[in-house]
Amino acid sequence: MQPSTPIHPLDRATTLTRTDDGAFTGQTDPAYANMVGPFGGVTAAAMLNAILLHPDRLGEPVAFTVNFAAPVADGPYRIVADPVRTNRSTQHWTVTLRQDDGVKATATAVFALRRETWSATESRMPEVPPAQDVPPSRLADTQRAWFDQYETRFIKGTVLNTAVPASERDSVTTLWVRDEPPRPLDIVALTALCDSFAPRVMVRRAEWVPIGTVSVTMYFHADPADLAAQGSRPLLGTARASRFGRGYHDQVAELWSDSGTLLATSHQVVYFKA
Amino acid sequence: MQPSTPIHPLDRATTLTRTDDGAFTGQTDPAYANMVGPFGGVTAAAMLNAILLHPDRLGEPVAFTVNFAAPVADGPYRIVADPVRTNRSTQHWTVTLRQDDGVKATATAVFALRRETWSATESRMPEVPPAQDVPPSRLADTQRAWFDQYETRFIKGTVLNTAVPASERDSVTTLWVRDEPPRPLDIVALTALCDSFAPRVMVRRAEWVPIGTVSVTMYFHADPADLAAQGSRPLLGTARASRFGRGYHDQVAELWSDSGTLLATSHQVVYFKA
Numbered sequence: 001m002q003p004s005t006p007i008h009p010l011d012r013a014t015t016l017t018r019t020d021d022g023a024f025t026g027q028t029d030p031a032y033a034n035m036v037g038p039f040g041g042v043t044a045a046a047m048l049n050a051i052l053l054h055p056d057r058l059g060e061p062v063a064f065t066v067n068f069a070a071p072v073a074d075g076p077y078r079i080v081a082d083p084v085r086t087n088r089s090t091q092h093w094t095v096t097l098r099q100d101d102g103v104k105a106t107a108t109a110v111f112a113l114r115r116e117t118w119s120a121t122e123s124r125m126p127e128v129p130p131a132q133d134v135p136p137s138r139l140a141d142t143q144r145a146w147f148d149q150y151e152t153r154f155i156k157g158t159v160l161n162t163a164v165p166a167s168e169r170d171s172v173t174t175l176w177v178r179d180e181p182p183r184p185l186d187i188v189a190l191t192a193l194c195d196s197f198a199p200r201v202m203v204r205r206a207e208w209v210p211i212g213t214v215s216v217t218m219y220f221h222a223d224p225a226d227l228a229a230q231g232s233r234p235l236l237g238t239a240r241a242s243r244f245g246r247g248y249h250d251q252v253a254e255l256w257s258d259s260g261t262l263l264a265t266s267h268q269v270v271y272f273k274a
Numbered sequence: 275m276q277p278s279t280p281i282h283p284l285d286r287a288t289t290l291t292r293t294d295d296g297a298f299t300g301q302t303d304p305a306y307a308n309m310v311g312p313f314g315g316v317t318a319a320a321m322l323n324a325i326l327l328h329p330d331r332l333g334e335p336v337a338f339t340v341n342f343a344a345p346v347a348d349g350p351y352r353i354v355a356d357p358v359r360t361n362r363s364t365q366h367w368t369v370t371l372r373q374d375d376g377v378k379a380t381a382t383a384v385f386a387l388r389r390e391t392w393s394a395t396e397s398r399m400p401e402v403p404p405a406q407d408v409p410p411s412r413l414a415d416t417q418r419a420w421f422d423q424y425e426t427r428f429i430k431g432t433v434l435n436t437a438v439p440a441s442e443r444d445s446v447t448t449l450w451v452r453d454e455p456p457r458p459l460d461i462v463a464l465t466a467l468c469d470s471f472a473p474r475v476m477v478r479r480a481e482w483v484p485i486g487t488v489s490v491t492m493y494f495h496a497d498p499a500d501l502a503a504q505g506s507r508p509l510l511g512t513a514r515a516s517r518f519g520r521g522y523h524d525q526v527a528e529l530w531s532d533s534g535t536l537l538a539t540s541h542q543v544v545y546f547k548a
Contacts, residue, residue: 245393
Protein backbone atom coordinates (compact mmCIF):
# COMPACT_ATOMS: atom_id res chain seq x y z
CA MET A 1 0.00 0.00 0.00
CA GLN A 2 1.49 3.28 -1.10
CA PRO A 3 -0.80 6.01 0.19
CA SER A 4 1.21 8.60 -1.72
CA THR A 5 0.41 7.08 -5.17
CA PRO A 6 -2.21 9.30 -6.80
CA ILE A 7 -5.29 7.58 -8.17
CA HIS A 8 -5.19 7.20 -11.97
CA PRO A 9 -7.67 9.50 -13.77
CA LEU A 10 -9.39 6.46 -15.33
CA ASP A 11 -9.98 4.92 -11.91
CA ARG A 12 -11.24 8.23 -10.60
CA ALA A 13 -13.59 8.64 -13.58
CA THR A 14 -15.04 5.13 -13.22
CA THR A 15 -15.35 5.05 -9.43
CA LEU A 16 -18.84 3.96 -8.39
CA THR A 17 -20.57 3.90 -5.03
CA ARG A 18 -23.25 1.32 -4.35
CA THR A 19 -26.48 2.79 -3.05
CA ASP A 20 -28.90 1.27 -0.55
CA ASP A 21 -31.25 0.22 -3.35
CA GLY A 22 -28.55 -1.68 -5.23
CA ALA A 23 -27.83 0.96 -7.87
CA PHE A 24 -24.51 2.76 -8.31
CA THR A 25 -23.67 6.45 -8.38
CA GLY A 26 -20.71 8.00 -10.17
CA GLN A 27 -19.48 11.36 -11.28
CA THR A 28 -18.08 12.67 -14.57
CA ASP A 29 -14.40 13.63 -14.38
CA PRO A 30 -12.93 16.76 -15.98
CA ALA A 31 -9.91 14.74 -17.19
CA TYR A 32 -12.14 12.94 -19.74
CA ALA A 33 -14.25 15.92 -20.80
CA ASN A 34 -15.24 15.94 -24.47
CA MET A 35 -16.93 18.71 -26.49
CA VAL A 36 -20.30 17.92 -24.90
CA GLY A 37 -20.15 15.76 -21.77
CA PRO A 38 -17.49 13.10 -21.15
CA PHE A 39 -15.65 10.87 -23.65
CA GLY A 40 -18.04 7.98 -24.40
CA GLY A 41 -15.40 5.33 -23.80
CA VAL A 42 -15.22 6.32 -20.14
CA THR A 43 -19.02 6.31 -19.84
CA ALA A 44 -18.96 2.78 -21.29
CA ALA A 45 -16.18 1.78 -18.89
CA ALA A 46 -18.18 3.05 -15.90
CA MET A 47 -21.24 1.10 -17.06
CA LEU A 48 -19.18 -2.09 -17.40
CA ASN A 49 -17.70 -1.40 -13.99
CA ALA A 50 -21.20 -1.39 -12.48
CA ILE A 51 -21.50 -5.04 -13.56
CA LEU A 52 -17.97 -5.90 -12.42
CA LEU A 53 -18.76 -4.48 -8.97
CA HIS A 54 -22.21 -6.08 -8.74
CA PRO A 55 -22.37 -8.77 -6.01
CA ASP A 56 -24.31 -11.15 -8.29
CA ARG A 57 -21.84 -11.02 -11.17
CA LEU A 58 -20.84 -14.33 -12.80
CA GLY A 59 -17.56 -14.59 -14.72
CA GLU A 60 -16.09 -12.07 -17.13
CA PRO A 61 -17.43 -9.99 -20.04
CA VAL A 62 -17.74 -11.59 -23.49
CA ALA A 63 -19.92 -9.02 -25.31
CA PHE A 64 -20.84 -5.48 -24.30
CA THR A 65 -23.02 -2.98 -26.18
CA VAL A 66 -23.57 0.63 -25.16
CA ASN A 67 -26.07 2.99 -26.79
CA PHE A 68 -25.49 6.68 -26.14
CA ALA A 69 -28.99 8.10 -25.88
CA ALA A 70 -28.24 11.70 -24.92
CA PRO A 71 -25.24 13.76 -23.78
CA VAL A 72 -24.12 13.02 -20.22
CA ALA A 73 -24.05 16.33 -18.34
CA ASP A 74 -21.03 17.14 -16.17
CA GLY A 75 -21.85 15.97 -12.66
CA PRO A 76 -23.32 12.95 -10.92
CA TYR A 77 -25.04 10.02 -12.61
CA ARG A 78 -26.79 6.87 -11.49
CA ILE A 79 -26.30 3.40 -13.01
CA VAL A 80 -28.65 0.47 -12.54
CA ALA A 81 -27.23 -2.92 -13.59
CA ASP A 82 -29.77 -5.74 -13.72
CA PRO A 83 -28.83 -9.44 -14.13
CA VAL A 84 -31.90 -10.34 -16.18
CA ARG A 85 -30.88 -13.97 -16.72
CA THR A 86 -28.27 -16.15 -15.03
CA ASN A 87 -27.54 -19.55 -16.56
CA ARG A 88 -25.01 -22.16 -15.49
CA SER A 89 -22.09 -20.52 -17.28
CA THR A 90 -23.52 -17.32 -18.82
CA GLN A 91 -25.20 -14.23 -17.45
CA HIS A 92 -27.16 -11.52 -19.29
CA TRP A 93 -27.28 -7.91 -18.11
CA THR A 94 -29.15 -4.75 -18.93
CA VAL A 95 -27.67 -1.49 -17.70
CA THR A 96 -29.11 2.03 -17.65
CA LEU A 97 -27.31 5.30 -16.89
CA ARG A 98 -29.57 8.17 -15.83
CA GLN A 99 -29.24 11.75 -14.76
CA ASP A 100 -31.99 13.96 -13.37
CA ASP A 101 -33.36 14.68 -16.82
CA GLY A 102 -33.65 11.08 -17.96
CA VAL A 103 -31.86 8.15 -19.59
CA LYS A 104 -28.44 9.03 -21.01
CA ALA A 105 -27.17 5.58 -22.00
CA THR A 106 -28.32 1.97 -22.12
CA ALA A 107 -26.19 -1.13 -22.29
CA THR A 108 -26.44 -4.89 -22.48
CA ALA A 109 -23.75 -7.39 -21.62
CA VAL A 110 -23.07 -11.09 -21.79
CA PHE A 111 -20.76 -12.38 -19.08
CA ALA A 112 -19.50 -15.96 -18.92
CA LEU A 113 -17.37 -18.43 -17.06
CA ARG A 114 -14.88 -19.16 -19.83
CA ARG A 115 -12.73 -22.25 -20.08
CA GLU A 116 -9.96 -23.43 -22.36
CA THR A 117 -10.99 -24.77 -25.77
CA TRP A 118 -9.51 -25.09 -29.22
CA SER A 119 -8.32 -21.65 -30.28
CA ALA A 120 -7.14 -19.82 -33.38
CA THR A 121 -6.73 -16.23 -34.51
CA GLU A 122 -7.65 -15.52 -38.14
CA SER A 123 -7.23 -11.75 -38.18
CA ARG A 124 -3.69 -10.71 -38.93
CA MET A 125 -1.96 -8.12 -36.80
CA PRO A 126 -0.88 -5.23 -39.01
CA GLU A 127 2.86 -5.25 -39.70
CA VAL A 128 4.12 -2.20 -37.89
CA PRO A 129 7.29 -0.81 -36.34
CA PRO A 130 7.54 -1.20 -32.55
CA ALA A 131 5.95 1.57 -30.50
CA GLN A 132 9.27 3.06 -29.44
CA ASP A 133 10.15 3.67 -33.11
CA VAL A 134 6.98 5.71 -33.74
CA PRO A 135 6.97 9.23 -32.30
CA PRO A 136 4.01 10.14 -30.10
CA SER A 137 1.77 12.79 -31.56
CA ARG A 138 -0.23 15.27 -29.57
CA LEU A 139 -3.59 16.49 -30.76
CA ALA A 140 -4.01 19.07 -28.01
CA ASP A 141 -7.50 20.49 -27.87
CA THR A 142 -8.70 22.60 -24.97
CA GLN A 143 -12.29 21.50 -25.65
CA ARG A 144 -11.42 17.81 -25.51
CA ALA A 145 -9.43 17.21 -22.34
CA TRP A 146 -9.68 13.43 -22.82
CA PHE A 147 -7.16 13.57 -25.69
CA ASP A 148 -4.54 14.14 -22.99
CA GLN A 149 -5.46 10.84 -21.28
CA TYR A 150 -4.12 8.76 -24.18
CA GLU A 151 -0.68 8.56 -25.69
CA THR A 152 -1.05 7.95 -29.44
CA ARG A 153 1.62 6.96 -31.94
CA PHE A 154 0.13 6.99 -35.43
CA ILE A 155 1.43 4.65 -38.08
CA LYS A 156 -1.34 5.50 -40.54
CA GLY A 157 -4.51 7.56 -40.65
CA THR A 158 -4.28 10.62 -38.45
CA VAL A 159 -7.27 12.94 -38.50
CA LEU A 160 -7.14 16.17 -40.53
CA ASN A 161 -4.22 14.88 -42.58
CA THR A 162 -4.60 16.89 -45.76
CA ALA A 163 -1.08 15.87 -46.81
CA VAL A 164 -2.66 12.76 -48.34
CA PRO A 165 -4.71 13.78 -51.41
CA ALA A 166 -8.44 13.12 -51.09
CA SER A 167 -8.39 10.62 -53.97
CA GLU A 168 -5.89 8.45 -52.05
CA ARG A 169 -7.40 8.82 -48.61
CA ASP A 170 -9.26 6.03 -46.85
CA SER A 171 -10.62 5.74 -43.33
CA VAL A 172 -8.03 3.31 -41.98
CA THR A 173 -6.12 4.24 -38.82
CA THR A 174 -3.38 2.10 -37.32
CA LEU A 175 -1.70 3.33 -34.14
CA TRP A 176 -0.06 2.45 -30.86
CA VAL A 177 -2.16 3.71 -27.97
CA ARG A 178 -2.07 3.52 -24.18
CA ASP A 179 -3.47 5.32 -21.18
CA GLU A 180 -1.63 8.52 -20.20
CA PRO A 181 -0.29 8.42 -17.55
CA PRO A 182 0.57 4.74 -18.12
CA ARG A 183 -1.74 2.33 -16.30
CA PRO A 184 -1.71 -1.49 -16.19
CA LEU A 185 -4.26 -2.83 -18.68
CA ASP A 186 -7.48 -4.29 -17.34
CA ILE A 187 -10.94 -4.85 -18.78
CA VAL A 188 -12.13 -1.39 -17.73
CA ALA A 189 -9.24 0.32 -19.54
CA LEU A 190 -9.68 -1.97 -22.56
CA THR A 191 -13.36 -0.94 -22.77
CA ALA A 192 -12.46 2.74 -22.92
CA LEU A 193 -9.67 2.06 -25.43
CA CYS A 194 -12.18 0.30 -27.72
CA ASP A 195 -13.90 3.67 -28.15
CA SER A 196 -10.74 5.82 -28.32
CA PHE A 197 -10.35 5.88 -32.11
CA ALA A 198 -11.01 9.22 -33.80
CA PRO A 199 -14.18 9.25 -35.92
CA ARG A 200 -13.49 7.59 -39.28
CA VAL A 201 -15.24 10.41 -41.16
CA MET A 202 -12.58 12.86 -39.96
CA VAL A 203 -9.80 10.58 -41.15
CA ARG A 204 -11.40 10.03 -44.55
CA ARG A 205 -12.41 13.66 -45.12
CA ALA A 206 -9.46 15.27 -43.30
CA GLU A 207 -11.68 17.90 -41.73
CA TRP A 208 -13.60 18.53 -38.54
CA VAL A 209 -17.09 17.16 -38.84
CA PRO A 210 -19.80 17.23 -36.13
CA ILE A 211 -20.12 13.62 -34.93
CA GLY A 212 -21.40 11.47 -32.11
CA THR A 213 -21.12 7.73 -31.47
CA VAL A 214 -24.63 6.34 -31.07
CA SER A 215 -23.85 2.66 -30.43
CA VAL A 216 -20.71 0.65 -29.70
CA THR A 217 -20.27 -3.11 -29.29
CA MET A 218 -17.18 -4.80 -27.91
CA TYR A 219 -16.20 -8.45 -27.99
CA PHE A 220 -13.53 -9.39 -25.47
CA HIS A 221 -11.08 -12.06 -26.55
CA ALA A 222 -8.34 -11.43 -23.96
CA ASP A 223 -8.01 -13.66 -20.95
CA PRO A 224 -6.87 -12.22 -17.62
CA ALA A 225 -3.32 -13.44 -18.26
CA ASP A 226 -3.23 -11.60 -21.62
CA LEU A 227 -4.27 -8.38 -19.89
CA ALA A 228 -1.77 -8.82 -17.07
CA ALA A 229 1.04 -9.59 -19.53
CA GLN A 230 0.38 -6.39 -21.45
CA GLY A 231 1.00 -4.18 -18.42
CA SER A 232 1.05 -0.49 -19.26
CA ARG A 233 2.73 -0.78 -22.67
CA PRO A 234 0.97 0.54 -25.81
CA LEU A 235 -1.63 -1.61 -27.60
CA LEU A 236 -1.86 -1.75 -31.37
CA GLY A 237 -5.19 -0.45 -32.63
CA THR A 238 -6.56 -0.55 -36.14
CA ALA A 239 -9.91 0.77 -37.36
CA ARG A 240 -11.78 1.30 -40.62
CA ALA A 241 -15.26 2.18 -41.84
CA SER A 242 -17.29 -0.04 -44.17
CA ARG A 243 -19.81 2.54 -45.36
CA PHE A 244 -20.63 6.21 -44.82
CA GLY A 245 -24.06 7.55 -45.77
CA ARG A 246 -27.33 9.14 -44.77
CA GLY A 247 -25.82 10.67 -41.64
CA TYR A 248 -24.13 7.59 -40.18
CA HIS A 249 -21.03 5.47 -40.65
CA ASP A 250 -19.81 2.29 -39.03
CA GLN A 251 -16.40 1.40 -37.62
CA VAL A 252 -14.72 -2.00 -37.41
CA ALA A 253 -11.76 -2.04 -35.00
CA GLU A 254 -9.26 -4.42 -33.46
CA LEU A 255 -7.00 -4.01 -30.43
CA TRP A 256 -3.87 -6.14 -30.23
CA SER A 257 -1.32 -6.69 -27.49
CA ASP A 258 2.25 -5.77 -28.42
CA SER A 259 3.05 -9.48 -28.45
CA GLY A 260 0.41 -10.17 -31.13
CA THR A 261 -2.66 -11.34 -29.19
CA LEU A 262 -6.02 -10.05 -30.42
CA LEU A 263 -7.44 -8.64 -27.17
CA ALA A 264 -10.75 -7.19 -28.40
CA THR A 265 -12.75 -6.45 -31.52
CA SER A 266 -15.01 -3.44 -31.48
CA HIS A 267 -17.76 -2.11 -33.71
CA GLN A 268 -19.64 1.14 -33.64
CA VAL A 269 -21.96 3.40 -35.55
CA VAL A 270 -21.39 7.12 -35.58
CA TYR A 271 -23.69 10.01 -36.46
CA PHE A 272 -22.05 12.63 -38.69
CA LYS A 273 -23.06 15.86 -40.41
CA ALA A 274 -21.22 16.37 -43.70
CA MET B 275 -55.60 -7.84 -52.63
CA GLN B 276 -55.17 -11.47 -53.55
CA PRO B 277 -56.77 -13.48 -50.80
CA SER B 278 -55.42 -16.67 -52.34
CA THR B 279 -51.74 -15.67 -51.84
CA PRO B 280 -50.44 -17.65 -48.86
CA ILE B 281 -48.65 -15.69 -46.17
CA HIS B 282 -44.85 -16.05 -46.37
CA PRO B 283 -43.39 -18.15 -43.51
CA LEU B 284 -41.24 -15.20 -42.40
CA ASP B 285 -44.28 -12.96 -42.07
CA ARG B 286 -46.12 -15.70 -40.22
CA ALA B 287 -43.16 -16.23 -37.85
CA THR B 288 -42.83 -12.52 -37.06
CA THR B 289 -46.52 -11.67 -36.74
CA LEU B 290 -47.20 -9.81 -33.50
CA THR B 291 -50.41 -8.82 -31.78
CA ARG B 292 -50.51 -5.74 -29.62
CA THR B 293 -51.92 -6.34 -26.14
CA ASP B 294 -54.01 -3.98 -24.03
CA ASP B 295 -50.99 -3.05 -21.92
CA GLY B 296 -48.90 -2.05 -24.97
CA ALA B 297 -46.80 -5.22 -25.21
CA PHE B 298 -46.83 -7.65 -28.14
CA THR B 299 -47.46 -11.36 -28.30
CA GLY B 300 -46.13 -13.72 -30.95
CA GLN B 301 -45.66 -17.39 -31.55
CA THR B 302 -42.74 -19.52 -32.71
CA ASP B 303 -43.23 -21.07 -36.15
CA PRO B 304 -42.28 -24.65 -37.05
CA ALA B 305 -40.86 -23.45 -40.38
CA TYR B 306 -37.95 -21.78 -38.55
CA ALA B 307 -37.34 -24.48 -35.93
CA ASN B 308 -33.69 -24.99 -34.99
CA MET B 309 -32.15 -27.75 -32.85
CA VAL B 310 -33.41 -26.10 -29.66
CA GLY B 311 -36.09 -23.46 -30.18
CA PRO B 312 -36.36 -21.25 -33.28
CA PHE B 313 -33.57 -19.87 -35.51
CA GLY B 314 -32.22 -16.78 -33.69
CA GLY B 315 -32.45 -14.58 -36.78
CA VAL B 316 -36.23 -14.89 -36.74
CA THR B 317 -36.37 -14.16 -33.01
CA ALA B 318 -34.30 -11.03 -33.72
CA ALA B 319 -36.61 -10.12 -36.61
CA ALA B 320 -39.69 -10.44 -34.39
CA MET B 321 -38.08 -8.21 -31.74
CA LEU B 322 -37.26 -5.58 -34.36
CA ASN B 323 -40.80 -5.88 -35.66
CA ALA B 324 -42.12 -4.97 -32.20
CA ILE B 325 -40.40 -1.60 -32.57
CA LEU B 326 -41.51 -1.19 -36.20
CA LEU B 327 -45.13 -1.77 -35.14
CA HIS B 328 -44.93 0.43 -32.03
CA PRO B 329 -47.12 3.54 -32.33
CA ASP B 330 -44.37 5.77 -30.90
CA ARG B 331 -41.67 4.69 -33.35
CA LEU B 332 -39.52 7.41 -34.95
CA GLY B 333 -37.73 6.72 -38.23
CA GLU B 334 -35.87 3.57 -39.24
CA PRO B 335 -33.31 1.27 -37.56
CA VAL B 336 -29.63 2.23 -37.58
CA ALA B 337 -28.21 -0.18 -34.98
CA PHE B 338 -29.79 -3.26 -33.41
CA THR B 339 -28.29 -5.63 -30.83
CA VAL B 340 -29.93 -8.84 -29.62
CA ASN B 341 -28.63 -10.97 -26.74
CA PHE B 342 -29.94 -14.53 -26.64
CA ALA B 343 -30.32 -15.23 -22.92
CA ALA B 344 -31.94 -18.68 -23.00
CA PRO B 345 -33.55 -20.99 -25.57
CA VAL B 346 -36.98 -19.82 -26.76
CA ALA B 347 -39.42 -22.68 -26.20
CA ASP B 348 -41.82 -23.61 -29.01
CA GLY B 349 -45.02 -21.68 -28.39
CA PRO B 350 -46.13 -18.17 -27.47
CA TYR B 351 -43.88 -15.35 -26.32
CA ARG B 352 -44.35 -11.78 -25.18
CA ILE B 353 -42.25 -8.79 -26.32
CA VAL B 354 -42.09 -5.44 -24.54
CA ALA B 355 -40.50 -2.62 -26.57
CA ASP B 356 -39.76 0.53 -24.60
CA PRO B 357 -38.73 3.85 -26.21
CA VAL B 358 -36.44 4.91 -23.37
CA ARG B 359 -35.30 8.14 -25.05
CA THR B 360 -36.68 10.07 -27.99
CA ASN B 361 -34.61 12.96 -29.34
CA ARG B 362 -35.28 15.22 -32.31
CA SER B 363 -33.96 12.78 -34.89
CA THR B 364 -32.97 9.66 -32.91
CA GLN B 365 -34.79 7.23 -30.68
CA HIS B 366 -33.36 4.63 -28.27
CA TRP B 367 -35.16 1.39 -27.48
CA THR B 368 -34.85 -1.48 -25.07
CA VAL B 369 -36.71 -4.68 -25.92
CA THR B 370 -37.33 -7.82 -23.85
CA LEU B 371 -38.73 -11.16 -25.02
CA ARG B 372 -40.19 -13.35 -22.26
CA GLN B 373 -41.91 -16.66 -21.91
CA ASP B 374 -43.53 -18.04 -18.80
CA ASP B 375 -40.22 -19.13 -17.34
CA GLY B 376 -38.44 -15.81 -17.74
CA VAL B 377 -36.39 -13.59 -20.05
CA LYS B 378 -35.30 -15.33 -23.25
CA ALA B 379 -33.76 -12.40 -25.14
CA THR B 380 -32.96 -8.73 -24.67
CA ALA B 381 -32.31 -6.14 -27.35
CA THR B 382 -31.44 -2.49 -27.79
CA ALA B 383 -31.96 -0.40 -30.89
CA VAL B 384 -31.15 3.02 -32.23
CA PHE B 385 -33.68 4.36 -34.70
CA ALA B 386 -33.27 7.63 -36.61
CA LEU B 387 -34.74 9.95 -39.14
CA ARG B 388 -31.99 9.72 -41.75
CA ARG B 389 -31.27 12.28 -44.44
CA GLU B 390 -28.95 12.49 -47.39
CA THR B 391 -25.32 13.36 -46.65
CA TRP B 392 -21.93 12.76 -48.19
CA SER B 393 -21.54 9.04 -48.74
CA ALA B 394 -18.88 6.49 -49.60
CA THR B 395 -18.43 2.74 -49.35
CA GLU B 396 -14.94 1.54 -48.35
CA SER B 397 -15.60 -2.18 -48.07
CA ARG B 398 -15.21 -3.97 -51.39
CA MET B 399 -17.85 -6.37 -52.57
CA PRO B 400 -16.23 -9.77 -53.13
CA GLU B 401 -15.71 -10.55 -56.82
CA VAL B 402 -18.11 -13.39 -57.48
CA PRO B 403 -20.02 -15.01 -60.33
CA PRO B 404 -23.68 -13.98 -60.62
CA ALA B 405 -26.12 -15.99 -58.53
CA GLN B 406 -27.57 -17.83 -61.51
CA ASP B 407 -24.11 -19.25 -62.29
CA VAL B 408 -23.72 -20.77 -58.80
CA PRO B 409 -25.75 -23.91 -58.15
CA PRO B 410 -27.97 -23.86 -55.06
CA SER B 411 -26.90 -26.28 -52.37
CA ARG B 412 -29.21 -27.96 -49.92
CA LEU B 413 -28.13 -28.75 -46.41
CA ALA B 414 -31.26 -30.65 -45.51
CA ASP B 415 -31.51 -31.38 -41.82
CA THR B 416 -34.67 -32.66 -40.22
CA GLN B 417 -33.64 -31.11 -36.89
CA ARG B 418 -33.16 -27.68 -38.42
CA ALA B 419 -36.26 -26.87 -40.46
CA TRP B 420 -35.10 -23.27 -40.91
CA PHE B 421 -32.41 -24.37 -43.38
CA ASP B 422 -35.28 -24.90 -45.84
CA GLN B 423 -36.34 -21.24 -45.53
CA TYR B 424 -33.18 -20.00 -47.24
CA GLU B 425 -31.80 -20.68 -50.68
CA THR B 426 -28.00 -20.73 -50.46
CA ARG B 427 -25.48 -20.71 -53.31
CA PHE B 428 -21.99 -21.10 -51.85
CA ILE B 429 -19.02 -19.56 -53.59
CA LYS B 430 -16.64 -20.35 -50.74
CA GLY B 431 -16.75 -21.77 -47.24
CA THR B 432 -19.48 -24.37 -46.88
CA VAL B 433 -19.72 -26.09 -43.51
CA LEU B 434 -18.30 -29.59 -43.07
CA ASN B 435 -16.19 -29.25 -46.21
CA THR B 436 -13.41 -31.70 -45.50
CA ALA B 437 -12.36 -31.54 -49.17
CA VAL B 438 -10.22 -28.54 -48.20
CA PRO B 439 -7.29 -29.72 -46.03
CA ALA B 440 -7.31 -28.36 -42.47
CA SER B 441 -4.06 -26.49 -43.02
CA GLU B 442 -5.65 -24.47 -45.85
CA ARG B 443 -9.04 -23.94 -44.26
CA ASP B 444 -10.17 -20.59 -42.91
CA SER B 445 -13.53 -19.42 -41.58
CA VAL B 446 -14.54 -17.29 -44.57
CA THR B 447 -17.88 -17.95 -46.25
CA THR B 448 -19.10 -16.10 -49.32
CA LEU B 449 -22.51 -17.00 -50.71
CA TRP B 450 -25.65 -15.85 -52.46
CA VAL B 451 -28.63 -16.15 -50.13
CA ARG B 452 -32.33 -15.29 -50.23
CA ASP B 453 -35.55 -16.23 -48.49
CA GLU B 454 -37.16 -19.46 -49.69
CA PRO B 455 -39.80 -19.12 -51.00
CA PRO B 456 -38.62 -15.83 -52.54
CA ARG B 457 -39.88 -12.76 -50.67
CA PRO B 458 -39.30 -9.05 -51.42
CA LEU B 459 -36.51 -7.76 -49.18
CA ASP B 460 -37.42 -5.51 -46.27
CA ILE B 461 -35.74 -4.62 -42.98
CA VAL B 462 -37.35 -7.57 -41.16
CA ALA B 463 -36.00 -10.06 -43.70
CA LEU B 464 -32.61 -8.33 -43.72
CA THR B 465 -32.43 -8.70 -39.92
CA ALA B 466 -32.97 -12.45 -40.13
CA LEU B 467 -30.51 -12.76 -43.03
CA CYS B 468 -27.83 -11.03 -40.90
CA ASP B 469 -27.94 -14.06 -38.60
CA SER B 470 -28.30 -16.72 -41.30
CA PHE B 471 -24.60 -17.57 -41.71
CA ALA B 472 -23.51 -20.97 -40.46
CA PRO B 473 -21.28 -20.83 -37.37
CA ARG B 474 -17.72 -19.95 -38.38
CA VAL B 475 -16.31 -22.72 -36.17
CA MET B 476 -18.04 -25.35 -38.31
CA VAL B 477 -16.57 -23.86 -41.49
CA ARG B 478 -13.07 -23.65 -40.05
CA ARG B 479 -13.12 -27.09 -38.40
CA ALA B 480 -15.31 -28.85 -40.99
CA GLU B 481 -17.23 -30.70 -38.30
CA TRP B 482 -20.40 -30.38 -36.27
CA VAL B 483 -19.71 -28.49 -33.09
CA PRO B 484 -22.27 -27.58 -30.39
CA ILE B 485 -22.79 -23.81 -30.72
CA GLY B 486 -25.11 -20.97 -29.83
CA THR B 487 -25.08 -17.29 -30.79
CA VAL B 488 -25.09 -15.26 -27.58
CA SER B 489 -25.10 -11.72 -29.01
CA VAL B 490 -25.58 -10.20 -32.47
CA THR B 491 -25.33 -6.57 -33.58
CA MET B 492 -26.52 -5.25 -36.92
CA TYR B 493 -25.83 -1.90 -38.55
CA PHE B 494 -28.24 -1.00 -41.33
CA HIS B 495 -26.82 0.95 -44.24
CA ALA B 496 -29.60 0.32 -46.79
CA ASP B 497 -32.17 2.98 -47.50
CA PRO B 498 -35.75 1.99 -48.32
CA ALA B 499 -35.05 2.40 -52.05
CA ASP B 500 -32.10 -0.01 -51.83
CA LEU B 501 -34.32 -2.62 -50.20
CA ALA B 502 -37.11 -2.12 -52.72
CA ALA B 503 -34.69 -2.32 -55.65
CA GLN B 504 -33.35 -5.66 -54.43
CA GLY B 505 -36.73 -7.34 -54.59
CA SER B 506 -36.57 -11.07 -53.97
CA ARG B 507 -33.26 -11.71 -55.73
CA PRO B 508 -30.33 -13.25 -53.76
CA LEU B 509 -28.07 -11.04 -51.62
CA LEU B 510 -24.33 -11.57 -51.46
CA GLY B 511 -23.17 -12.44 -47.95
CA THR B 512 -19.65 -12.75 -46.66
CA ALA B 513 -18.55 -13.65 -43.13
CA ARG B 514 -15.37 -14.43 -41.23
CA ALA B 515 -14.16 -14.89 -37.66
CA SER B 516 -11.39 -12.81 -36.09
CA ARG B 517 -10.57 -15.07 -33.16
CA PHE B 518 -11.71 -18.37 -31.67
CA GLY B 519 -10.87 -19.21 -28.07
CA ARG B 520 -12.00 -20.00 -24.55
CA GLY B 521 -15.42 -21.17 -25.73
CA TYR B 522 -16.38 -18.22 -27.94
CA HIS B 523 -15.66 -16.82 -31.38
CA ASP B 524 -16.74 -13.65 -33.14
CA GLN B 525 -18.11 -13.17 -36.64
CA VAL B 526 -17.79 -10.13 -38.92
CA ALA B 527 -20.28 -10.18 -41.80
CA GLU B 528 -21.48 -8.04 -44.70
CA LEU B 529 -24.63 -8.29 -46.80
CA TRP B 530 -24.57 -6.74 -50.28
CA SER B 531 -27.28 -6.18 -52.85
CA ASP B 532 -26.69 -7.87 -56.20
CA SER B 533 -26.03 -4.43 -57.68
CA GLY B 534 -23.15 -3.79 -55.24
CA THR B 535 -24.72 -1.76 -52.42
CA LEU B 536 -23.59 -2.62 -48.89
CA LEU B 537 -26.97 -3.13 -47.19
CA ALA B 538 -25.89 -4.16 -43.68
CA THR B 539 -22.87 -5.09 -41.61
CA SER B 540 -23.34 -7.60 -38.84
CA HIS B 541 -21.28 -8.80 -35.92
CA GLN B 542 -21.85 -11.58 -33.48
CA VAL B 543 -20.27 -13.70 -30.79
CA VAL B 544 -20.93 -17.42 -30.67
CA TYR B 545 -20.48 -19.97 -27.89
CA PHE B 546 -18.84 -23.19 -29.05
CA LYS B 547 -17.68 -26.44 -27.48
CA ALA B 548 -14.60 -27.88 -29.20
